Amino acid sequence: MKSTTLHDSIFYLGDCISGAAHNLPDNSVDLIITDPPYGINGDKLHLHYNRDEKFVVEGYVEIPQEEYAAFSVNWIKEAERVLRPGGSIYIISGYTNLVDILNALRQTRLKEINHIIWKYNFGVFTRRKYVSSHYHILFYEKPGGRRTFNLESRYGLVEKSGDGRSCNNTDREDLWIINRENKPGRIKNKNELPFALLTKMIQYSSNEGDLVADFFLGGFSTAKVAIGLNRRAIGFEISERMYGTQIPEMAAITPGYLIPTLRSPVINGTRNLGKPWTEEDCTRLMERFVNLRAGGRNKKETIAALGEEFGRGRWAIEKALKKQQSR
Numbered sequence: 001m002k003s004t005t006l007h008d009s010i011f012y013l014g015d016c017i018s019g020a021a022h023n024l025p026d027n028s029v030d031l032i033i034t035d036p037p038y039g040i041n042g043d044k045l046h047l048h049y050n051r052d053e054k055f056v057v058e059g060y061v062e063i064p065q066e067e068y069a070a071f072s073v074n075w076i077k078e079a080e081r082v083l084r085p086g087g088s089i090y091i092i093s094g095y096t097n098l099v100d101i102l103n104a105l106r107q108t109r110l111k112e113i114n115h116i117i118w119k120y121n122f123g124v125f126t127r128r129k130y131v132s133s134h135y136h137i138l139f140y141e142k143p144g145g146r147r148t149f150n151l152e153s154r155y156g157l158v159e160k161s162g163d164g165r166s167c168n169n170t171d172r173e174d175l176w177i178i179n180r181e182n183k184p185g186r187i188k189n190k191n192e193l194p195f196a197l198l199t200k201m202i203q204y205s206s207n208e209g210d211l212v213a214d215f216f217l218g219g220f221s222t223a224k225v226a227i228g229l230n231r232r233a234i235g236f237e238i239s240e241r242m243y244g245t246q247i248p249e250m251a252a253i254t255p256g257y258l259i260p261t262l263r264s265p266v267i268n269g270t271r272n273l274g275k276p277w278t279e280e281d282c283t284r285l286m287e288r289f290v291n292l293r294a295g296g297r298n299k300k301e302t303i304a305a306l307g308e309e310f311g312r313g314r315w316a317i318e319k320a321l322k323k324q325q326s327r
């Protein structure tokens with residue numbers, strides 16, 4: 001099977017079921033985020049949000065409706081096998097095939113954590129019924145290990161909104177209102193997931209350096225966000241056209257490019273929180289980083305230790321180190 005290796009990540013051209021069987025070892029993936037084809041031949045959903053069709057790459061491969069149930073069982077069993085114990089999987093599904101995906105999940109040992117509703121804009125226009133404007137996100141784990149869930153990766157527990165509500169709690173409710181992105185003038189798959197949606201799942205459910213898989217790469221959005229957040233990516237796309245269009249885009253991105261766009265959560269116990277960094281602090285931080293790493297600590301342990309030492313949150317330390325390293 002043809003593959004391309006970029007940024008410590010690997011992308012296969014071909015079917016995800018046989019591709020995973022031949023190339024992905026058991027228990028090797030930390031997180032799976034995937035958006036399988038819809039099984040609706042000739043669907044028109046994309047017309048509502050990708051308005052300029054000339055930028056939509058043809059070659060999106062659909063699964064005939066009568067094969068959808070068996071297809072779902074086959075790829076979800078492979079996903080279960082490759083996920084590490086404690087690893088998480090998010091499957092994005094429309095209503096039409098939800099029953100097949102749920103039935104397939106029930107044939108595995110994967111355990112439901114949440115059933116999330118993603119509400120988006122550009123609902124499909126109707127006159128004689130309600131407007132459909134949501135997808136289902138099935139969030140499951142593979143039992144047997146510790147699941148990564150970075151509670152304060154986006155909002156600290158102490159943060160309150162203007163009306164006194166907990167920002168952390170609100171962000172973790174199981175209704176997500178995230179608009180689809182209009183990407184004018186850019187080549188795309190007909191159903192690309194918004195970066196904000198992918199960022200949220202990746203922040204909560206993985207750490208830097210983790211391996212994130214997408215069995216149906218499409219426009220490679222999962223991979224673009226994973227690499228943008230310093231994770232590694234792996235995945236499959238069966239459409240040669242789609243694959244050929246996306247590989248050069250992947251080659252052009254810089255690992256970690258999305259990190260500066262993340263907000264820094266306010267985490268209690270960080271005594272220097274919000275204080276500006278002095279030149280002296282920055283120099284000392286870099287020296288301490290180099291020393292701790294040379295002493296055998298891994299990056300995660302080093303950053304945790306520096307957080308305590310400097311009285312700042314993990315994100316602030318990472319940001320300051322990045323800045324120093326880019327000088």
Ligand SMILES: C[S@@+](CC[C@H](N)C(=O)[O-])C[C@H]1O[C@@H](n2cnc3c(N)ncnc32)[C@H](O)[C@@H]1O
Pocket residue numbers: 014015016017034035036037038059060061062189191192193215216217218219220221222236237238239242
């Ligand atoms: C809904 S799209 C994925 C969109 C993607 N999440 C994004 O944000 O761009 C599903 C993709 O799966 C691909 N596909 C269909 N059958 C496949 C298979 N058996 N193995 C791998 N990819 C497949 C389709 O060509 C399509 O690009």
